[in-house]
Amino acid sequence: MANIVLVYASMTGNTEEIANAVAEGIQEAGESVVVKQVLDATAAELAEYEAILLGAYTWGDGELPDEFLDFYDELDQLDLTGKKAAVFGSCDSSYEHYGAAVDILTAKLRERGCEIVSEGLKIELAPSDEERELCRAFGRQFVSALQPAR
Template sequence: MKAKILIVYASMTGNTEEMAHLIGDGVIQAGAVLVRKDIIEVSAADLQSYDGILIGAYTWGDGDLPDEFLDFYEEMDPLHLSGKKTAVFGSCSSSYEHRGRAVDLLIEKLTEIGADIKLKGLKIDLAPSSEEKKLCIQYGRSFVEKSFGLIGTVTP
């Protein structure tokens, strides 16, 4: 049976959404089943229904989670995601002191509730360049391969 992967993300300018789509392409290429949702379409409890979870959030201001992520973040507190395969990504800006801190905050929260972080957080300044687009696709593929082994690759 194929692993069922959820990508949940928040995006204001479309940069993190683009990352979510590219990472999702990599997940599909690696042979997993993908469900992709905007943060406003999902509750934290939904995370328990998936084999793997990729969470994407842009960093707001000087290192904050986006407003639309705050309720979801708090809803994560009572969850027990022991052993659940996860990774975090997001767009950010290197012009701020705490570049991509939303990614770091989500990794910390997932770790606190027992999730198994499979990849280092992926932070991309603003919109992904051509090379960074390839990196996003590879991030999705790597997540599936490191979490569930080689499920079966599809040539893009």
């Protein structure tokens, strides 16, 4: 049984919808996941888990949302070597830097020692029914990436 945490930030509910669908995919794959909003989590908690998923919308023209800034800064104090991770987020193509928060968080997790097991999932605004299935598939794929090679 993998020990998975999913931490996200959502202003309008779009990233929350994505997070919920990713969590459903994890559960469909037979694993459980602890889901937390970023304001209810600390980066230090990530050390307690084997696998980490972060979700954030991109603010402004390519920045992390304000509520993720303290968490992001706290990551600098952690050694996450050996942990598997992936990042997702709600994006808006009307901005120059599409889904930059996903890229920023992926780079930080990699810098802290995580093995990034899936390319970042970027969904335009609120997920459609088809995109919700992509999110569930992302969750299932994440679980399969945690399984030891046979």
